[in-house]
Amino acid sequence: MAAVNLSGKRVLLIVSGGIAAYKALELIRLLRKAGCAVSCVLTAGGAQFVTPLSLQALSEERVYTDLFSLTDESEMGHIQLSRSADLVVVAPASADILAKMAAGLADDLASTLLLATDKAVLVAPAMNVRMWTHAATHANMATLAARGVRVVGPDEGAMACNEFGPGRLAEPPVILAAIEAMLSGPKPLAGRHALVTSGPTHEPIDPVRYIANRSSGRQGHAIAAALAGLGARVTLVSGPVSIPTPAGVALRAVETAQQMLEACAAALPADVAVFAAAVADWRVAHAAELKLKKTPGGAPPPLELVANPDILATVSRPGPARPRLVVGFAAETHELRSHAEDKRRRKGCDWIVANDVNPATGIMGGSENEVHLVTETGIEDWPRLGKDAVAARLAARIAQALA
Structure with a gap:
């Protein structure tokens, strides 16, 4: 993969629940290697698979988990956090958080940030094959696509649940390439x-x-x-x-x-x-x-x-x-x-x-x-x-x- 340069860019990375959450660690490493600053938000489900400490060690920044942190919210911290990045990335994006995005729910820090942000959003879905192919998920993805949310993956293959099919999280280098494409500035096919x-x-x-x-x-x-x-x-x-x-x-x-x-x-x-x-x-x-x-x-x-x-x-x-x-x-x-x-x-x-x-x-x-x-x-x-x-x-x- 060709080297990318994201110096001066900042990504807000939301890590939701699922066994694929461990791949977020490699994505952070690749982003930092490319010169990109990374702020992490970890959902309650995501915290079942990776720890705030591991995300903090790789991003070298504080990891956010709580919507009702009084210190942050005295200055409307969730609003600032949602708008301070150049791009919001949800990886892995579980069926739950995709459904919340489509419905406009805001019952935790991650969903509130996604509803409040004015920046572009990229999601990398990861879930069981039957969840991915369910009509509700298809409807949610269609809704998000109509709103301009970009999608990378999912891939097809064997899953931790011993099933096979589409639903695997895209590999970190592929997600990095999608991020780089969205942050690369002038588009060579603009106007075409x-x-x-x-x-x-x-x-x-x-x-x-x-x-x-x-x-x-x-x-x-x-x-x-x-x-x-x-x-x-x-x-x-x-x-x-x-x-x-x-x-x-x-x-x-x-x-x-x-x-x-x-x-x-x-x-x-x-x-x-x-x-x-x-x-x-x-x-x-x-x-x-x-x-x-x-x-x-x-x-x-x-x-x-x-x-x-x-x-x-x-x-x-x-x-x-x-x-x-x-x-x-x-x-x-x-x-x-x-x-x-x-x-x-x-x-x-x-x-x-x-x-x-x-x-x-x-x-x-x-x-x-x-x-x-x-x-x-x-x-x-x-x-x-x-x-x-x-x-x-x-x-x-x-x-x-x-x-």
Whole structure:
């Protein structure tokens, strides 16, 4: 990871409850190494996993825990604390504190600070997979995203509760990179408009069945977040996904390929378009209005398939509405390089981000990706990285190309 310089910056770090609280210690160490001052607030739940003394030893500052400290509150200390930092970071952010933020509750020091602050807020969620995927948490995250709260993670993997899935706290270097992006001053994509597609499309067979591709939308959503983090105005056109919309991004939710094409056309003009969605190549020519029933003999009903519109090729066509930079994705299971180079030529786009989605790789639907950037000058082989890291690297390349 490249060295960062946060000299002169101050972060207010709120450590809430959860076994992942121990990672806050490493985050403090990285922030201090980057020259950033850190003020810590420890919730009652967080104090079950880390001590005020450990946070104080690494931050070299007093740790705050009590809303009703008379010495501090005689000068409205919680108001001052909430506004004296350049950025407020909640890591780990438990389901409880995210719910309090969404509801505007203020029943302890941490939630009161979050309600009183006038500074940008970054949250790094960490919780059990079932808590993260619960409808209430999704609603809370959507509410926070609409208010401009930025999110990093969570990652997917094994958890202390012996379950597996999304909900792990993002690693401290990844959180540090998100903090650095928010505090880095002038944004290289400020004033630019980025169009990003994400997720699968659902092509109806009848009212209850559809044709789709296996896509979680994580990579496309991460790219949208990374471009927004660099200052771009981002329009995200997404098929059906179960992940929250990144903060500061305008979502256009669609289901079918035709709807996605129409939403993309309506979003133009754009400086850059990144087509990360896994669009179904075919659809049923005439979807049934009623649920198809099994025949007495059990034979499947005949389905006439027709090609879906080619969104990447359509937007890549020369013309006044064509974005300056068009980036496509190629998900392949074999002969990755040759198929990706051929796709770039056929579609007329500028770049192709190729990845191997053979089931053995675990990439499709997973938290990591290994991509190859295909341009007119050659192929760059990137190492296997978390999807957030891939997005950050791609966004940086896009900013460089548009400079």
